Amino acid sequence: MRLLLTLSAALLAAQTAFAAPFSDSVLQHTEDLRHHAMISHRPWQILESLTTEVGPRLPGTEGDRRAVAWAQETLNKLGFDRVYAEPVTVPHWHRGHAEASITAPFPQPLVISALGNSIGTPTAGVEAEVVAFADLQQLKDAPEADVKGKIVFIDNKMERYRDGRGYGPVVKARGKGAVEAARKGAVAMLLRSVGTDSHRFAHTGMMRYADGITQIPAAALSNPDADQLTRMLNRPQPVRVKLQLGSEDRGPQTSYNVIAEITGSRYPDEIVLIGAHLDSWDEGTGALDDGAGVAIVTAAAKHILERGKRPQRTIRVVLFAAEEVGLVGAKAYKAAHQQELDKLYIAAEADFGAGPVYRLDSRVNDSALPMMDQVAMLLAPLGVTRGGNTSWGGPDVSILPEAGVPVAGLALDGTDYFDFHHTADDTLDKVDPQALRQSTAVYTLYAWLMANAEQPLRPIPPVE
Amino acid sequence: MRLLLTLSAALLAAQTAFAAPFSDSVLQHTEDLRHHAMISHRPWQILESLTTEVGPRLPGTEGDRRAVAWAQETLNKLGFDRVYAEPVTVPHWHRGHAEASITAPFPQPLVISALGNSIGTPTAGVEAEVVAFADLQQLKDAPEADVKGKIVFIDNKMERYRDGRGYGPVVKARGKGAVEAARKGAVAMLLRSVGTDSHRFAHTGMMRYADGITQIPAAALSNPDADQLTRMLNRPQPVRVKLQLGSEDRGPQTSYNVIAEITGSRYPDEIVLIGAHLDSWDEGTGALDDGAGVAIVTAAAKHILERGKRPQRTIRVVLFAAEEVGLVGAKAYKAAHQQELDKLYIAAEADFGAGPVYRLDSRVNDSALPMMDQVAMLLAPLGVTRGGNTSWGGPDVSILPEAGVPVAGLALDGTDYFDFHHTADDTLDKVDPQALRQSTAVYTLYAWLMANAEQPLRPIPPVE
Numbered sequence: 001m002r003l004l005l006t007l008s009a010a011l012l013a014a015q016t017a018f019a020a021p022f023s024d025s026v027l028q029h030t031e032d033l034r035h036h037a038m039i040s041h042r043p044w045q046i047l048e049s050l051t052t053e054v055g056p057r058l059p060g061t062e063g064d065r066r067a068v069a070w071a072q073e074t075l076n077k078l079g080f081d082r083v084y085a086e087p088v089t090v091p092h093w094h095r096g097h098a099e100a101s102i103t104a105p106f107p108q109p110l111v112i113s114a115l116g117n118s119i120g121t122p123t124a125g126v127e128a129e130v131v132a133f134a135d136l137q138q139l140k141d142a143p144e145a146d147v148k149g150k151i152v153f154i155d156n157k158m159e160r161y162r163d164g165r166g167y168g169p170v171v172k173a174r175g176k177g178a179v180e181a182a183r184k185g186a187v188a189m190l191l192r193s194v195g196t197d198s199h200r201f202a203h204t205g206m207m208r209y210a211d212g213i214t215q216i217p218a219a220a221l222s223n224p225d226a227d228q229l230t231r232m233l234n235r236p237q238p239v240r241v242k243l244q245l246g247s248e249d250r251g252p253q254t255s256y257n258v259i260a261e262i263t264g265s266r267y268p269d270e271i272v273l274i275g276a277h278l279d280s281w282d283e284g285t286g287a288l289d290d291g292a293g294v295a296i297v298t299a300a301a302k303h304i305l306e307r308g309k310r311p312q313r314t315i316r317v318v319l320f321a322a323e324e325v326g327l328v329g330a331k332a333y334k335a336a337h338q339q340e341l342d343k344l345y346i347a348a349e350a351d352f353g354a355g356p357v358y359r360l361d362s363r364v365n366d367s368a369l370p371m372m373d374q375v376a377m378l379l380a381p382l383g384v385t386r387g388g389n390t391s392w393g394g395p396d397v398s399i400l401p402e403a404g405v406p407v408a409g410l411a412l413d414g415t416d417y418f419d420f421h422h423t424a425d426d427t428l429d430k431v432d433p434q435a436l437r438q439s440t441a442v443y444t445l446y447a448w449l450m451a452n453a454e455q456p457l458r459p460i461p462p463v464e
Numbered sequence: 465m466r467l468l469l470t471l472s473a474a475l476l477a478a479q480t481a482f483a484a485p486f487s488d489s490v491l492q493h494t495e496d497l498r499h500h501a502m503i504s505h506r507p508w509q510i511l512e513s514l515t516t517e518v519g520p521r522l523p524g525t526e527g528d529r530r531a532v533a534w535a536q537e538t539l540n541k542l543g544f545d546r547v548y549a550e551p552v553t554v555p556h557w558h559r560g561h562a563e564a565s566i567t568a569p570f571p572q573p574l575v576i577s578a579l580g581n582s583i584g585t586p587t588a589g590v591e592a593e594v595v596a597f598a599d600l601q602q603l604k605d606a607p608e609a610d611v612k613g614k615i616v617f618i619d620n621k622m623e624r625y626r627d628g629r630g631y632g633p634v635v636k637a638r639g640k641g642a643v644e645a646a647r648k649g650a651v652a653m654l655l656r657s658v659g660t661d662s663h664r665f666a667h668t669g670m671m672r673y674a675d676g677i678t679q680i681p682a683a684a685l686s687n688p689d690a691d692q693l694t695r696m697l698n699r700p701q702p703v704r705v706k707l708q709l710g711s712e713d714r715g716p717q718t719s720y721n722v723i724a725e726i727t728g729s730r731y732p733d734e735i736v737l738i739g740a741h742l743d744s745w746d747e748g749t750g751a752l753d754d755g756a757g758v759a760i761v762t763a764a765a766k767h768i769l770e771r772g773k774r775p776q777r778t779i780r781v782v783l784f785a786a787e788e789v790g791l792v793g794a795k796a797y798k799a800a801h802q803q804e805l806d807k808l809y810i811a812a813e814a815d816f817g818a819g820p821v822y823r824l825d826s827r828v829n830d831s832a833l834p835m836m837d838q839v840a841m842l843l844a845p846l847g848v849t850r851g852g853n854t855s856w857g858g859p860d861v862s863i864l865p866e867a868g869v870p871v872a873g874l875a876l877d878g879t880d881y882f883d884f885h886h887t888a889d890d891t892l893d894k895v896d897p898q899a900l901r902q903s904t905a906v907y908t909l910y911a912w913l914m915a916n917a918e919q920p921l922r923p924i925p926p927v928e
Contacts, residue, residue, distance in 0.1 A: 048695065051692075052570065052692060052695045052696060052699075053569075053570045054570065055570060055571075055572035055692075056572055056573070062571070063572070066570075105517075106516065106517045106518065106519060106530075107519075107526070108519035108520055108527070108749070109520070111888060198893045198894075199663060199665075199889050200665070200748075200888045200889045200891065201663075201664070223893070224889070224891040224892070224893050227891075227892070227893055228515075228516065228519075228749070228891070228892070231512065231516045231892075232516060235516075284664075285572070285692070424575060424664045425663050425664045425688070427664065427688040427691075427692070428688070428691070428692070428695075429662045429687070429688050429691055430662075
C-alpha cells in the first residue's frame with residue numbers, strides 16, 4: 001500500500017512538473033504491470049528452464065544449438081507476435097582438458113581455467129620458471145631478459161564495486177597479457193582470475209592474439225591459487241609451473257540471434273529493443289551470465305503481452321548469440337539491420353546478473369531528459385534512482401550509439417556478480433528470485449513506457 | 465585493560481570459591497601466556513608454512529611424506545625437548561581422474577569428487593538411469609526392483625550448526641550408501657555433498673565396503689549439482705548419468721605420528737596430550753582440516769616453552785597420521801602407547817577448523833569438576849564458556865576414554881567449517897588469523913593449567 005501511495009505521488013508530481021510525455025492510460029497501466037510483475041514467477045521459470053534444460057552453451061557447441069532451439073520454442077510458446085532466428089557465424093573454441101601444477105619447490109596442483117581463444121599446449125605440457133608482474137604495465141616495462149623462456153604470471157586483483165568498475169582495470173591483462181608476454185619470449189601466461197571471490201574457481205574469459213606475435217597458451221588461476229603461487233614466489237627458491245591445455249579452435253559454426261516481438265499498435269516499424277545474450281561460458285550453467293538477462297527481457301515482454309494493452313511501438317526482444325567471444329551476435333545483428341537502425345527508438349540490455357536494478361541511465365537527446373527523469377520517477381517505487389546521460393547500454397547494444405541509436409542502461413546491482421562471473425559456480429542457486437522479479441518489473445515498465453513515449457530521443461550526444 | 469581486570473576478578477572469584485587446584489604462580493603465569501598468545505603470529509606462520517610448503521597430504525602419498533618431514537623439521541626448529549616419529553601403516557588410496565555427466569535428457573557435466581576408498585569404474589565409465597532417495601533409510605526401505613541396475617543418488621542435505629551436529633545424520637549415507645545401494649543391485653552411488661555451502665565443490669570423505677557385498681564406485685556431487693540433478697528428476701523424462709572414476713587402492717605405505725614434548729619438571733612421566741592430525745584430503749591444502757589444528761597445538765606448546773616456566777607434567781603434542789582414512793594414526797598411537805595410557809593425565813584435540821574456541825567440555829571424574837569449572841573461568845576472558853562433562857575429545861583422542869583416559873573438548877566454532885570441509889576450497893584464505901590466535905591462546909592456557917593441576921581426573925564417567 002505504501003508503495004502504491006508513493007507511486008501515485010510520483011505520478012502526480014511528474015504530471016505536474018512536465019509536459020506529459022505519456023498519456024494517462026499509459027501511466028495507469030504501469031501500475032498494473034508493476035503489480036503483475038512483482039508477483040510473477042515467470043522470470044524464474046524461464047531461468048530455471050534455460051539453466052536446467054540447456055545448461056552450458058558455449059558458442060558453436062551442442063549446448064549452443066540446444067539454447068537456440070530452447071529459445072525458439074520458449075518464445076513461441078509465450079505467444080509473441082513474431083519469433084525468428086537470424087544466422088550468425090560464430091567461432092567454436094574448444095576448452096579441452098586443463099591441468100596445472102607447481103613442480104618446484106613445493107609440488108602441488110593448481111586450479112586453472114584456460115582463457116577463451118587460447119591455443120593448447122603440446123600434450124606433454126609446458127614447464128618453466130614463473131616470473132610475476134603486478135599488472136600488464138609492469139610486464140610491458142620489464143626487460144626481455146626477465147621474461148624470456150618463462151611463464152609470466154600477472155597478479156592484478158579485482159576490486160569489488162556495485163557497478164563492476166573494478167573489472168576494466170584488470171581485464172586488460174586477460175585480453176592482452178599473452179601478447180605482451182610472448183613479445184618478450186614467454187612460453188605461457190597465467191593470470192590471477194578476474195573475479196572478486198576467494199574460492200578455488202578460476203574465471204575464464206576471452207583473450208586475444210596479435211598478428212606477428214607468437215601465440216602462447218593462457219590460463220587463469222583461481223584467487224586462492226594466485227595467493228599460493230605468490231607465497232611461493234616470496235620465498236627464495238625459483239618456482240616452476242607445468243601447464244597442460246587441450247584447447248583448440250574448431251573453426252566457424254552457425255549460431256543464431258533469436259528474436260521475438262510484440263508488434264506496435266501505432267508505430268509498428270519503430271522498435272524498442274531489449275536484449276540479453278543467449279550464449280554462456282561452458283563451466284557453469286550461465287545463470288547470472290546471462291540466463292538472468294534472458295529471463296528478465298523475455299519475461300518483461302511477456303508481462304506486457306499478457307496484460308493485454310498493446311504498446312504503440314514494437315517491442316523487440318533480442319537474444320544475442322556469442323556475446324562472450326566478442327559481441328559476435330551483436331555485430332551480426334547490427335549488420336543485418338543496418339537499414340533499420342534509424343527505426344530503433346531505444347535499445348537496452350540486461351547482462352549483469354539478476355539485479356536488483358538500482359539506477360536508470362540513458363543516452364538520449366537533451367530535449368528528452370525530462371521524459372527520462374519521469375521514467376526514473378515512475379521506477380522509483382521499485383528502488384530505482386536516476387543516473388546520467390552517458391550510458392553505453394550494455395555490451396551487445398554498446399555498438400549501436402555510434403550509429404546514432406539512443407540507449408538506456410538499467411543498472412543491475414553487481415556487488416557479487418564477479419564472485420561467480422565466468423566460473424563453474426555461475427549456477428541457478430546464485431540467483432535471488434526476488435531480485436530477478438524486481439529487475440524484470442523494472443525492464444517491464446521501462447519497455448512499456450519507451451514503447452508509448454511521445455517524444456523523439458534523437459540525435460543522441462556524440463560517443464567519445 | 466578491561467580483559468585484564470576481568471581476568472583478575474575471575475581469578476579472585478575462583479580462588480575464593482574453591483580449594484586451590486592451581487598454585488598462585490601457575491595462575492599468574494596464565495596472564496603472561498594469554499598476553500603473549502594474543503599477539504603472536506606463531507600459529508599463522510606454522511599454518512602458512514604447512515599449507516604452502518607441503519599443501520595436500522593424503523595418507524601414503526608424496527605429500528604425506530613431505531608433511532612428516534616438515535613436521536619433524538618444524539618441531540625440531542621450535543626447540544622442543546623431544547621430537548620423534550612413530551611409524552604407522554596407512555592405506556594409500558589414489559583418487560585418479562573423476563568425471564561425470566548427465567547424458568539424458570539434458571546432457572551437461574557434473575562436478576563430483578570420488579569418495580575416499582571408492583573403487584574406480586571401468587575406463588569407459590558406468591552409465592545408467594538415476595534413482596533418487598531422500599536419505600539412507602529410504603534407500604534401505606526401497607524395493608530391489610527400483611534400484612537394480614541403476615545409479616543411486618542419495619539426496620540428504622546437511623544443516624548448519626556452530627557445533628557441526630548437522631554432520632552426523634547425513635554422513636552415514638557417505639559411509640554406508642554404496643553398500644546399501646549395492647545390496648539392491650545398484651551400479652554406482654552418488655551422494656549430495658556432506659557440506660553446508662552452495663558452491664560447485666564436491667565434498668569428499670571416507671566410504672566403506674562390506675564383506676560379501678559387491679563393491680560399486682561412489683562419488684559426491686556438489687550441492688548445486690545435486691540441485692540440478694534433482695530439478696531434472698522432477699521432470700518426466702528418465703535421467704541418465706555417466707560416471708568415470710580412476711580411483712584405486714595402492715596398498716599400504718608407512719607414515720608417521722610426529723610427536724613433540726616439553727618434559728615436565730615434576731611429573732615428567734605424566735602426560736597432557738594435545739593433538740591434531742597431520743594428514744589432509746588431497747583436493748585442498750588442508751588449511752582448516754587440519755592445518756589449523758596442527759598450528760594451534762604446536763604453537764600452544766611453543767608458547768609455553770618460550771615463556772620460560774616449565775610445566776610440572778609433560779606436554780605432548782601429537783600430530784596424528786592418517787586421521788581422514790579412519791583414525792589410523794590414532795589407533796597406532798593407542799596400540800604403541802598401551803603401557804603408558806594410565807599416565808595420560810588428559811587428552812584433547814584440535815580438529816574443527818581455526819575457531820574461535822567458545823566452550824570447554826570435559827570427561828573427568830566428578831571430583832575434578834570444580835577444577836574444570838575454574839579452568840573455564842580462567843578461559844572466560846577469551847570468550848570461552850563452560851560446557852558439560854560428556855566430551856569425546858575429538859576424533860583421534862575419541863578412542864582413549866574407553867581406556868580410561870580423561871579428555872577435554874575445546875569447542876571450535878564450526879559455523880562455516882562444513883562450507884569448506886573436504887573440498888578443494890579448504891585453503892589458507894579461509895582461516896581468520898585472529899580466530900586462530902584466540903584458539904591457540906585457549907589451548908595454551910588449557911595445556912598449561914592441565915600440566916600444573918593438583919587434582920586427579922580419574923576414574924572418568926563410563927563411555928556409553
